[in-house]
Amino acid sequence: MVKEIERAGLPVVHVATVVPISKTVGANRIVPAVAIPHPLGNPALDDKAQKNIRRRIVEMALDALQTEIDCQTVFGEE
Secondary structure, three states: OHHHHHHOOOOOEEEEOOHHHHHHHOOOEEEEOOOOOOOOOOOOOOHHHHHHHHHHHHHHHHHHHOOOOOOOEEOOOO
16 A cells, blocks of 8 residues: 555655565555554553654654655664
């Protein structure tokens, strides 16, 4: 679905728990998530830490939406 939305001219970010799968299916803008059972957080952490994790991922996704790309790009990878 991500590829079809992009074909329509709308940039899309795939927040992915398994980045290699996102690459395989052809997502163009990929932001790594935390883990499969909890993609946007870690229930072992306190509320403040959870909020920081979520904010970081959402801000990275918003930056990715605004970034011109010409090939598959994984944002936030070192």
